[in-house]
Amino acid sequence: MNLNTKDMILVSLFAALTAVGGFIRIPIPYVPFTLQFLFCAFAGILLGSKLGALSQIIYVSVGLIGIPIFTQGGGPSYIFQPTFGYLIGFIVGAFVIGKITESHSEIKFSKALFSVLAGLFFVYLFGVTHLYLIFNLYLGQAKTLWWAVFYGFIVCVAGDLLLSFAIAFISVKTLPVIRKNLFSPVINSNVKKA
Helix, strand or coil: CCHHHHHHHHHHHHHHHHHHHHHEEEEECCCCCHHHHHHHHHHHHHHHHHHHHHHHHHHHHHHCCCCCCCCCCCCCHHHHCCCCHHHHHHHHHHHHHHHHHHCCCCHHHHHHHHHHHHHHHHHHHHHHHHHHHHHHCCCCCCCHHHHHHHHHHHHHHHHHHHHHHHHHHHHHHHHHHHHHHHCCHHHHHHCCCC
16 A cells, blocks of 8 residues: 555544544443544545554554553553453444445445444444453453443444434535545545446
8 A cells, every 4th residue: 555645644643533532531331432433434434444444553553552542541451451342443444434435436324324334333343342352251250241232332332323423424515525625546546436
């Protein structure tokens, strides 16, 4: 993947925005609600699959090397935090959202919402799975799968669903303008032609 200066700036910007989103949070048990998914989804929609995922890889990598940009700090041991799976889910989610968005030359609300919800599915898939495994295998606290689904999905999904509708609405209004004026030929070349 060849990146020009503009692409590198945009990737870095969305990595930073995802970090900021982690500090805008509503504390709920086990998995705090944050605005990280908002920026993860916009990274996928606006940057495309590869650059969107790259922005999230950079975000996770910077946190793992020790810079405290995650909701509860940073460092290599963060992989043992119950919520680390959501961070991996952001990488996959941004890629999926970007891939689906790239497959449409014109983005409509229903298509934008579908892409965002598809990405959200993977965020929760990785998040809930990691939450369950960490509590049962690493922390030694026997938790049922239903417990992980309840605290890792049901308790916090309503906020993410509202965000998903907002993201889809904003995307329909902004994506055509952004594709026309901001992106490099590399990003636009990934978009399916009508």
